[in-house]
Amino acid sequence: MTTTPNIAIVGAGPAGLTCARVLQRHGIEATVYDADTAVDSRDPGGTLDLHADSGQIALEDAGLVEAFHALARPESQAKTRRDQHGTVLAEFTPGDGDEAAPEIDRGQLRTMLYESLRPGTVHWGHKLVRATAGRLEFADGTSATADLVVGADGAWSKVRPLLTDAAPEYLGVCFLDTRFDAVDTRHPEVAALVGPGHLFANDSDGRAVIVQRNSGGVVRGYVAFRAEPDWHVQAGVDLADTGAVCAHLLREFAGWSAGMLPLITENDGGYVPRSFWALPAPLTWEHVPGVTLLGDAAHLMAPFGGHGANLAMLDGAELARALAKEADLDDAVTRYEEAMFARSGELAAASNAALRKFFASAETPHLPPDHAQEHRNYETRAAEYRRRRETA
Structure with missing residues (x-):
């Protein structure tokens, strides 16, 4: 950036926190607003597998790989499929050194990302009630202005309507x-x-x-x-x-x-x-100056495949990198959105189809994918992704 923009990120989940962290590593400040009263004020949910080709790349950009591995559980990549009678239909046990998709508790991930930020970056207790271009209004009567509003506010995003009429x-x-x-x-x-x-x-x-x-x-x-x-x-x-x-x-x-x-x-x-x-997939929109979306706000999808949080974190890291690299704010956001549309659309459509198939009536339960091959694919795509970035 030739000038330092005023960036407001709505939502202190993995996407918003990752974006803020990577921005700070590039010397760009952002303010994060979240409705929660503290990082641990509610049950964060269960566990996530962070994929080598997405979530882990975002953590590399955030400088948090070592912190992640101190908490992650590679042994929990193991998977068993049974039918309703308990009969084992398929099993997967990760091999030694398999770090393609280790598990981490959602609460641990959120806290790790939050604690990596400079104090005061996240403004807790700020529930967004209205968003317009460049302005945010909160339930407590306060408001904020910004050159760029980043909607990382999840499935029922209040920022999304500024860009698209699409609804879950x-x-x-x-x-x-x-x-x-x-x-x-x-x-x-x-x-x-x-x-x-x-x-x-x-x-x-x-x-x-x-x-x-x-x-x-x-x-x-x-x-x-x-x-x-x-x-x-x-x-x-x-x-x-x-x-x-x-x-x-x-x-x-x-x-x-x-x-x-x-x-x-x-x-x-x-x-x-x-x-x-889920949002319609693939979902795109015409670029609107001063606003964009991350994660579920942009591409809410079924949880099958575990792509949602991984793409959300990569969204945050890629937007931050674009903002650091491009001289113009709109050029940076356009660059980010074009790449985000390309990588999220197919995965969202496939995840939604997988959920419907899993819960469809069938004479026998649907068997799982080949997880060993899936892990090899994560690693291959991660290597390809790094090579592309080095030559970009």
Whole structure:
């Protein structure tokens, strides 16, 4: 930049924090605004696998590779697929030195990124209620102006309407969050089923349990089934009544074997409802001066493939690099957006299709991809990505 722009980033998730961190490493300051009152004020969710060709490249740009590896769990790349009877359909165990997609808890990642920033960079407790070109208005009555507004504010972005009328569409699948604490001692059956990494179990009629090892002896996951977002209203189930939700799930999963049911019934907390939505893919827009989007705000997609957070972090790093390299603000944003559209569109469409296929009725459960090949692909694309950047 020939002049120092006033940059406002809305959202202190992985995308926004990565962008701010890489900007600071290039000597460019940004202010991050987030509705949360602190970095740890809410449950951040479960675990993420950071891919060598995206999330890990963003961490390289952020200078946080060593900090990441101090927290990451490469052994948790292991995956097992079972049917509703507990029969193992496929297994993947990462080889020695496989660092293609290590796991890290979402909360650990967010805290690591936040603590890498200069004090005062993030303004907590700032819930955005209105965004216009160059101006942000918050629920507490304060406002801010900026030369560039970066919407990293997730699925229901308040910044996105400045660029596109596109809105998230429901994917037809509801998830209920589950959690198992001190799993190896308190829930040995669950621990044995999950192993060191992930367990994907599904039947042939669109029901599934997806659970993952987290740090600290915790397993977190989802009980999933095809339904409308208000399924509990139609079924007369009070989501605050854990017993009633469990009873409903036992009826819903009646065809599952007794050995698989602890994944559903031994939940240590409430069943937290989720529903999955996605933006049309591929999604593009005409460049609008002074505003752009990162992560879910730009390309909300199904979680299958684990691309969402990885692309979000790469978005943040690539926008920061473009802003540091280009002399003109609009040229930098245009360069970023063109590259972001190209890399996110196909992955978003494929992730959404994979979720629909996984939860479709079929005579037999769908088998997983070849994870060993998938990891080799991550490494190959990472090497290609670095070569392109060196010659750009």
